[in-house]
Amino acid sequence: MPALEKVSSNRVSTGSLTKYKFPSSSLSLPTQFNLFVPSSASPSSPVPVLFYLAGLTCNEDTGAQKGAFLNKAGEEGIAIVFPDTSPRGAGVEGEDDDWQLGTGAGFYLNATSEKWKKHYNMYDLVVKELPEVLKEADLGLDFSRVSIFGHSMGGHGALSIYLKNPGQYKSSSAFAPACNPSKTPWGVNAFTNYLNAVTRSSPPSEWLQYDSSHLLQSFKGDAHILVDVGTEDDFLKKGQLEPKTLERVGKEGVEVRMQEGFDHSYYFISTFAPEHVAFHAKYLKA
Numbered sequence: 699m700p701a702l703e704k705v706s707s708n709r710v711s712t713g714s715l716t717k718y719k720f721p722s723s724s725l726s727l728p729t730q731f732n733l734f735v736p737s738s739a740s741p742s743s744p745v746p747v748l749f750y751l752a753g754l755t756c757n758e759d760t761g762a763q764k765g766a767f768l769n770k771a772g773e774e775g776i777a778i779v780f781p782d783t784s785p786r787g788a789g790v791e792g793e794d795d796d797w798q799l800g801t802g803a804g805f806y807l808n809a810t811s812e813k814w815k816k817h818y819n820m821y822d823l824v825v826k827e828l829p830e831v832l833k834e835a836d837l838g839l840d841f842s843r844v845s846i847f848g849h850s851m852g853g854h855g856a857l858s859i860y861l862k863n864p865g866q867y868k869s870s871s872a873f874a875p876a877c878n879p880s881k882t883p884w885g886v887n888a889f890t891n892y893l894n895a896v897t898r899s900s901p902p903s904e905w906l907q908y909d910s911s912h913l914l915q916s917f918k919g920d921a922h923i924l925v926d927v928g929t930e931d932d933f934l935k936k937g938q939l940e941p942k943t944l945e946r947v948g949k950e951g952v953e954v955r956m957q958e959g960f961d962h963s964y965y966f967i968s969t970f971a972p973e974h975v976a977f978h979a980k981y982l983k984a
C-alpha cells in the first residue's frame with residue numbers, strides 16, 4: 699500500500715484539515731485529497747466517515763474551502779474525505795479543451811473506452827482505493843460507518859455510488875445532482891466519450907449502470923437519500939439535473955426538496971450544508 703505524503707495541514711473547527719498525496723493505482727497517477735478529522739478521533743475511538751464529491755471544474759479543495767461542512771462535522775464528530783474530481787495530467791488528447799470532459803470532469807465512473815480507460819477511473823478511486831489507503835494509514839476512521847454526498851456532477855457520483863453498493867454506505871445526499879445522466883447533456887457527452895457502449899439499447903446498458911434514476915428502480919432495501927435543488931439553478935433550467943426523474947420512481951426514503959430562489963453555487967450549498975451533515979449523522983451514529 700502506498701504511503702500518504704502530507705502536503706499541508708490546517709487547524710479548523712474541532713479538528714484539522716490535511717491534504718494528502720499518493721500514487722493512485724486506479725488512476726495510474728498521483729492524486730490528492732483533503733481529509734477533515736475531528737480531534738476526538740483516534741485508533742481506539744474511530745469516527746464515522748463522509749465522502750464529499752465535488753462538481754465539474756472543481757478539485758479536492760472546493761468543497762473543503764467553500765462548502766461550510768466542517769463546523770457541523772466537527773460538532774457531530776464525523777470525518778470528511780474530499781477527493782479530486784478527475785485525474786490530473788493524464789495527457790489524453792483534448793482532456794483540457796472542454797470543462798465538461800476530461801480534467802475536472804471524471805464523472806465518478808471507470809472509463810472503458812480505449813482513449814480514457816488507463817487513467818479515468820474515479821469510481822474505483824472513491825469506492826475502493828481511498829478507503830483502503832485510509833484504513834491502512836490508521837487515522838482513527840471507522841469504515842464500517844460511511845456515507846457519501848456531493849454537488850452536481852458530484853451529486854450524480856454520490857447517488858450512483860450509494861445505489862450501486864447497497865450496504866456499503868449508510869446514506870447519500872446531494873446538492874443539485876445530475877439525476878438522469880444517461881439522458882441529459884453532461885452525462886450523454888461524458889458517457890459517449892468514457893464508456894465503450896456495445897449494447898444497442900437506447901440509452902445503452904453501459905450508461906444505465908451510472909444513472910441514479912435507473913439504479914433507484916431496482917434498489918432493494920431502505921433508501922436514505924436527501925436531495926436539495928434551487929429553483930433558480932440555471933443548470934436545472936437547462937435540463938441538466940432532472941430531479942423529478944428520481945421522485946417519479948416513487949421509492950420510500952428519497953426526499954427531493956426544491957429550495958425557492960437558490961442557484962447552483964456554493965452559496966446554496968453552504969446554506970444547507972449543516973442540514974446535510976446532520977442528515978448523515980442520524981444514520982452514521984444510529
Ligand SMILES: N[C@@H](CCC(=O)N[C@@H](CSC=O)C(=O)NCC(=O)O)C(=O)O
Binds near residue numbers: 797850
Ligand atoms: N465553467 C462553467 C461552470 C462550471 C460550474 O459551474 N461548476 C460547478 C459545478 S457544475 C456541475 O458539476 C461548480 O461547483 N463550480 C465551482 C464553484 O466554486 O462554484 C461554465 O462555463 O458554465
